[in-house]
Amino acid sequence: MTQMPGYPYSPLEGSDGIRLLTIEAVDPEEECAEIRCKIEKFRLESAPPYRALSYAWGHTNSKAIILDGSRVKIRENLWHALWNLRDRGFSVPNLTTRYHFTKGDTKWIWIDALCIDQRNTAERNHQVRLMGQIYKTAVEVVAWLGCLKEKSNNGRDFYDVYAWMIGLNKLAEETQLGDGDYYLAGTHLLPEFNPITVLQFFDRPYWRRMWIVQEIGLASDITILFDDLSANWKGLHRLRMLLSSPSLAPAPAFTARFQLLRTNEKVQGSQAFSLDRHRTSQQSNKLEDLIETCQDSICSDPRDKVYALLGLAVDCQNDELAVDYSKTLFQIYADVINFYHPSHSREGGPSQHTVRFSQMLQRSFDRPSELRDGADRYLLAPDSELSLSAINIFGICTSIISGLGQACNSATILLQLSKLPPHHIDARSRENMSRTIEDMRKVIPISSQTSFALQAQNATRFLVSINTSATPSSKQIKKSHSTQESQNCLPFVMDNGQTGYVPMNARIGDSICQFLGCDVAAVLRERPGGYDIVGRALVDKSVAELQGNAESWTKKYSYSVPDFGSTFTWTPEQAMYLYLDMATLQQLTA
Template sequence: MVSISPRLRDSLDYEDPEETDPRFSIGFRSVSLASTEYEYLELQGDHRTWSGSPDPAASRRRRRQRTSDRLLLEHAVPFQYRTIADGDVFRVVTMLPGERSKPIQCRLSWENSRKPRYDYRCLSYCWETTERDSAILVDGYRFPVTQNLHNALLSLRNVKSELRIWIDQICINQEDHEERSYQVSIMKHIFTNAKEVIVWLGEADDKSAKLCEYARKMPRGEHVVRDSPKNALKRILGQRQLQDALQKLLARKWFTRVWVIPEVALARFNTVAIGNELISWDNMVRLIRDTPMPEATGFDKQSAILGNPRQRIAILSQMVASQRENLYHTDITQLLILAKSSEATDLRDKVYAFDGITLLRTQIDYRDLPDYIRSVERVYLNIAHHYIDSITSEDYYSRWHGLTEVRRTQQLMSILYSAGKLHQHLDLPSWVPDWTFAWYQAPLWCKADSNMAAFSGRDGWSAGIRSGYRAGGEKLETFEFVDGAAGRRRLRVSALLVDTVLQVGALAGETGACMRLLTQGQISQASTPDAIDLPTFSYGRDHFITEHGLHGLATTGIAPGDRIAVFLGGDVPFVLRPNRDQDGDDQIFVLLCECFISSKGIMGGEHTQNNWTLAEDIILK
């Protein structure tokens, strides 16, 4: 049973933590590691001395490690958290020195997130699984950990010196929702005040050591003479070998997790670890940026969808630049791209993970803690509502970032392009993004390019990925909330209803008709810069024909009778489904998805420019 915190207050800002919080006093731990109670856990049967390493044989090391792990799992007393970590305090792991074949021994101590007393580091890694099938000793007790964390600790442990490091799996009681809420609320301070964040990408593979060597020796700057270094680099890895090794690196699970985003973005300094190899974060980013990847044929997830590995690295790099310039990062387009492309054990973390790196709150009130009891649907609805309110109603958001009206409009529209009933698993209003529904199509409303060049603290990155379409022009009109049935919020927007879907898929004459129009040049390439890449943009989409005889592409699931609408300020049209309410209001629609129409006038914005006075307010439910 976890006891209540012994402190009287949750904040230590105005008091000496060593005098007010008994957790900072000497001896506030479960047991001393000086105890001889676990002497029987020492390895038996092989006490030979080896030169340079305790055991040079890899197979023997693994066997001895398995033996020590088994003894830990079978005999040591299980660890129990006895005090809740709340307010501004958090736990820090001190990993004791040891040889690779010995059990990992740690002790826990308390630290103040706002005024840390001693230096510490943070570990950024991927759980990979919730199964904790390995074990370490924490304060003399058996503590189960995942295999990937165990591998990381083995690689990071020093044979002579201690390592103070924050590790979420150990320092947070993951079974206590209240403690998790407190710890998420101070995560910004934990990572900002850390001396260094160590990014553990996993165990070494057949090319990772050479890849790290290549990254360390790459020339820096545009004015470096590259001929000689380039020849030296080729001796490390040839071009094809380099591309293969980099693709393997980017396929590692670490690049898909949501919590690694704030961990890297908030750090003073990042070091990347792969097995026993270490490189700086900047070296890894330069390697990814300067290595051209082979052209893919057909639909390629590594380059076609939003949140692909290279794009994630680019967004993370801009967030790092924001941190270095003491700026909060609040580019909603980037938050949407990262959240929907990330994985999280708790689905609420897809928005809570951004709590410490943005001016935007993830709670209704700034005094509230992240709520792990509230339903996922309610959390997503609240955050979408707050994102929209922040742009349309709260001046501080625009003033802080110097957003123009065009940029404000672009960020609002990115919320709607991330939503739609055909892109939702959860029961949400159609205008709310479902962060559990990952990107799986090439977007029409923006580009999936990495945009590696825009590494500034300000929100310049998103402008570089905007699509070439301007269907709704640049001017935003109505964009506001209205109350709906059963207290559910609806969104009122200004739109031009330009056409109606007549036939879909195989019923639309020949399904390749639209594609032939594109390839034969009957649709201007200037007005359709992205749709020329046919295999990429047709993946996951159906062809359709409208009542006016136009061809188009839209997500599978549209049906005859659905309306094609252009929202004022939007880049590409939407598909809407009429949804008349009990009062007979025929201006209520369900947002389905974005779409492409084979009309230069519509996609280029001429139709909106000539008919904007005919726009009407519609309601999305």
């Protein structure tokens, strides 16, 4: 956010210093008057009761407010939130008066964009570390969904949403509907509603914002504001429980509409319901689970894909991961991997899960070029702040490359596709081809002298020490993804019949090593004392995976997952231990 040129922030005091804001009330006849606010500094431990605003930053369009006498610009969505709060009476008659509020009538508000000096990296780090405590301490979190008029000027839409919000409040207030009583349905509490309008409620940009995961998860009480309407979060929680109840038997008049909500993926898979699940199971909110749930959430800074979850993650409550916005994205990737890996390996042994987690983490960041550049810099000049010890990974050599085709790239595949008659290509084939073209950038040669593999049954301390004794020089390492060699790849077939793509440096006889629970594959080449990791491969799905009976957890993967199905086994000769430096792990799982 471009924040308030010239606003004179003074330093916060103490390790728990925060700022709180009040809004000046206006005469009803002057409702168009400018928004005027005041900021004061407090210690969190002795701060007055306050509310915390949860909202989406939204578009960069800006409007002006008066803050402590200075005209400053804020984003339009926040301006609308402040206007709405003022209109609802969350305001004070005079900004110069010192007020003593109770929890019930407090007019103090905490808002990240205004209460944090966003231009001061040290303060930003400090306040983000406090964020969990700030939202946990607030007497109420106000969730601002935005203005309905952004969606439509249709009066009917407003009526439908009004009826829906009233219904949520009735669900929240119903004293005879306990958490175990959803067989009572309670559908009589919800008025007739337009399902399309309700879907708009679940599709608001607010729900896709990264930071709300923590803000909602830690709040003691939540009020949802949607334009001029409000509802208590408890109504949304009860709606989720109602729709998931196997004994739901709504009145006939509601059956069709409720069935639509029960079967609609936008509702059942909505971030609103995911947030409520995290909120009601706080003791099981581990960082890895939160990252997986929030892969598609939106934030302007990809580092917040981790930092926005630390206050809620139960395994990050003792500064296991420090907030530091001066770090690069690759450094944060390495921090998270080094945090995750030890807890998923037994007594320093290999992990079966780190590869899958690394792939998921990179998908969440969604900045492949930034991570690749960081990996290159790490290889050329290892970062002293990162652990240089190899990450020990468990893999399976599923087959041997038995044949290689002619070199190809995305252009040649597109050319082949254009020559096929349209009736020979169904929608699914076209989608798969497009995905392959997009993913071919992952088929890269790897040239790291600090990564290697050993057969698990032969992995001794002596072999590990021999393989780790080499010290790479900058001349031995190249930027693999930027060379011409990596722009092309080779179609291949394995001796088990499966096909795919490997980098140009692959050879017949190389092994394909796959990793459990994901579609990552590596090309290994045997040498005296172990194996070199020579590239990343794509392995096409097996016949069973393509038949459409794949379990839900494999559907999100584009390529073959080796342990698909319950009959998968491997022999001791196939089991591999891979020792990967951070850059090689990043390249394999991009």
